[in-house]
Amino acid sequence: MSEEQEQRRRVRSFVRRPGRLTPAQQRALEDLLPIYAVPDDADTLDELFERPAPLIVEIGCGNGEALCWMAAREPHANFVGIEVHEPGVGRLLRGLEAAGLGNVRVAMRDAVEVLQQQPEASIDMLRVYFPDPWPKKRHHKRRLVSPAFAALAARVLRPGGRLHLATDWVPYAEWMHDVLAEQPALENLGGPDVVKPDWRPETHFERRGLKRGHEVRDLLYRRRPDVECVGPPGC
Known part of the structure; x- marks a missing residue:
């Protein structure tokens, strides 16, 4: 099987749900995305910026509310x-x-593919x-956090770098904790639940979950500088 065929067969952690674009969001995608977009052929994300600085990547930034808050x-x-949802990207660009x-730069692509590059x-x-928890058992294979993702995160993080996750679905928090515990290159900094760090704002998805009576969990990990990652891909 070719690499292209394998990519098509891979189970993704998201579904491209069609969303109605407002005229302002459409204009943002047309006029602003070329300014902020991560080119498909970019060798590294660092090269997108004119200055050396710590590089922070948010996976699934939604409508950009949290990303704009953090970047400011x-x-x-x-x-x-x-982020792959067009209305969300349009709103982010306007923000x-x-x-x-x-x-800030924006990649409207599969996060796994971006990190693999x-x-x-x-x-x-x-x-x-607040990634999609895919709560039904038959959909668990779609969850972003998996042994392969843990290995990928460990590979791309610099020594001492951090992996910060949050969810309002407690079973998914427990899943994350169990999966990440199997990756020796990632050190748990206090899970399965840590106090929400100051750098994370309350998000739209978080507020919606809290209104439904959900409990929010934050998980925080450090890339061990002296331990190699194990598992796919490419560790």
Whole structure:
């Protein structure tokens, strides 16, 4: 089987659900995405910025509310937001322009594929906030956090880099904890639940979950500098 065929067969952690674009979001995609977009042929995410700075990647940044908030409060860092939902990306782009944020770039692609293209030890922090929990057992194979993802995160994180996750689905938090515990290159910094760090704002998905009576869990890991990652891909 060719690499292209294998990519088509891979089970993804998301479904491209069609969403209705507002005229403003459509204009943002047409006019602003070329300015902020991560090119498909970019060798590294670092090269997208004109300055050396800590690189923070948010996977599944939704409508960009949290990403804009974090980028404005951490101007010393470079941010890359990854999101496939077009209306959300349109809203994110409008937020970036309105706030005049120059330290953010946007990848409208599969996050796993973006990370697979990155060199080893090239990212300072990965942030994954409220990914789809795929609660039905038959859909668990679609969950983003898996042994392969844990290995991939360990590969791209710099020594001492952090992996921060949050979810409002307690069974998924327990799943994350169990999966990540099997990756020796990632050190648990206090899970299965840590106090929400100051750098994470309350998100739209979080507020919605809390209104439904869900409990929010934060998990935080450090890339061990003296331990090799194990498992696929490419460790």
